[in-house]
Amino acid sequence: MSGRGVTSRGTTPQRVPEDFAVVVGARGAITAWSAGAEQALGYGAAEVVGRPAADLLAARLPESARRHVTAGRRTASEVALRHRGGDRVVLRLQGTPLADAGPGRLWLVTGAGPSSEPGRTEPGTAALWDLTLAQLPVPVAVYDRAARLVSANASMAHVMGLTVDEMRGRTLWEIEPTKPFDEYDRLQRQVLRTGETVFHEEHGKAPGETREHAWSMFISPLKDEAGRVLGVSAAVFDTTEQHWARRRLAVLNDAGERIGSALDVTRTVEELADVAVAGFADFVTVDLLESVVLGDEPEPLRPDRPVVVRRAAQRSVLAGCPESVAAPGDAVRYPVMTPPMRTLMAGRGTRHTAGEPGIQEWVRSSQARAESVSKYMIHSLMLVPLRARGVTLGLVHFLPARPEPGRWSWSRSCSRSWSRSYR
Numbered sequence: 001m002s003g004r005g006v007t008s009r010g011t012t013p014q015r016v017p018e019d020f021a022v023v024v025g026a027r028g029a030i031t032a033w034s035a036g037a038e039q040a041l042g043y044g045a046a047e048v049v050g051r052p053a054a055d056l057l058a059a060r061l062p063e064s065a066r067r068h069v070t071a072g073r074r075t076a077s078e079v080a081l082r083h084r085g086g087d088r089v090v091l092r093l094q095g096t097p098l099a100d101a102g103p104g105r106l107w108l109v110t111g112a113g114p115s116s117e118p119g120r121t122e123p124g125t126a127a128l129w130d131l132t133l134a135q136l137p138v139p140v141a142v143y144d145r146a147a148r149l150v151s152a153n154a155s156m157a158h159v160m161g162l163t164v165d166e167m168r169g170r171t172l173w174e175i176e177p178t179k180p181f182d183e184y185d186r187l188q189r190q191v192l193r194t195g196e197t198v199f200h201e202e203h204g205k206a207p208g209e210t211r212e213h214a215w216s217m218f219i220s221p222l223k224d225e226a227g228r229v230l231g232v233s234a235a236v237f238d239t240t241e242q243h244w245a246r247r248r249l250a251v252l253n254d255a256g257e258r259i260g261s262a263l264d265v266t267r268t269v270e271e272l273a274d275v276a277v278a279g280f281a282d283f284v285t286v287d288l289l290e291s292v293v294l295g296d297e298p299e300p301l302r303p304d305r306p307v308v309v310r311r312a313a314q315r316s317v318l319a320g321c322p323e324s325v326a327a328p329g330d331a332v333r334y335p336v337m338t339p340p341m342r343t344l345m346a347g348r349g350t351r352h353t354a355g356e357p358g359i360q361e362w363v364r365s366s367q368a369r370a371e372s373v374s375k376y377m378i379h380s381l382m383l384v385p386l387r388a389r390g391v392t393l394g395l396v397h398f399l400p401a402r403p404e405p406g407r408w409s410w411s412r413s414c415s416r417s418w419s420r421s422y423r
Contacts, residue, residue: 016111
């Protein structure tokens with residue numbers, strides 16, 4: 001229902017008479033008009049009975065009121081009406097659906113008190129509620145009994161990459177016929193059938209997003225006063241940071257249980273690589289100083305000489321560690337003052353991107369390494385010294401193969417934890 005344009009002498013706030021009552025028929029025409037309605041708007045019953053109620057609107061009904069009317073639910077909101085004298089009158093009205101002997105539904109419209117102070121129009125409770133949902137920085141959507149979208153806020157439209165008009169009237173599977181939207185659609189229909197709220201977690205990339213997120217969603221039934229399910233609502237929360245916090249806690253717990261359970265150094269670094277790949281990295285290498293491999297105490301590092309280490313362990317999410325440029329047991333050379341050497345000497349973890357000058361110099365020092373970085377799109381690197389009892393034993397390289405913000409935001413705490421775990 002939409003209103004027409006109004007030429008008025010201004011807004012005339014008015015208290016709604018106690019006996020204000022209008023009955024609107026199934027086809028939207030006025031069928032009854034009380035003396036209170038005549039007092040408020042100036043029209044006599046003979047002038048309005050039989051006319052469309054929409055003719056009296058000076059502006060569109062609020063979104064919440066239109067949703068309730070469509071669903072056949074009682075609604076209360078501020079309504080801008082056109083007075084017989086041409087003024088714009090804002091009244092707070094309540095619409096109640098009535099039993100109807102014929103097709104459709106009758107509505108009883110009564111007053112619900114004055115809408116505003118003279119001279120200005122303040123948003124009522126319903127209007128504020130609409131603004132809250134529309135501007136809430138959490139994706140929210142409403143679906144009818146057929147699981148078809150009724151409306152959504154701006155956040156949901158952004159996540160889905162479509163306007164509300166493009167999605168309205170379609171099911172989730174029709175909007176996005178890819179996984180995991182088939183599962184979301186199934187869950188919505190489950191809620192419609194059972195009337196019970198469902199909580200669901202998912203990790204992936206939404207259609208309107210450029211990167212993966214962790215999502216927590218509540219799919220809840222919308223019920224009338226009799227408890228009948230009229231539709232469902234979906235509220236979706238971005239829990240990416242919490243997701244990675246849980247992941248890193250699980251990794252560190254696993255590390256504490258597994259790493260260092262044997263006295264053998266080689267076995268310990270293999271366990272470290274296993275935990276890292278299983279927990280958060282796509283490719284991990286562990287290089288030990290040659291003196292450590294031979295069972296001796298680590299020798300002091302000289303800043304004017306390259307450092308030669310031995311590849312003690314490596315793991316990858318890809319079979320055979322194809323990203324690697326060395327096999328376990330091979331010697332690996334860190335050129336003077338490149339990031340790996342500087343990290344070893346400083347004894348503190350560092351994080352880098354592939355475009356940094358120091359990293360580029362280190363990559364170019366090996367043709368095989370340069371080819372691997374290009375082929376496997378290695379874009380960042382975390383270097384963590386492997387320390388025990390205050391002594392640096394070697395260096396661990398953590399590499400992601402896919403950009404996922406959040407995975408590398410914990411490099412400092414992670415480097416400290418690996419060091420503590422090895423002790």
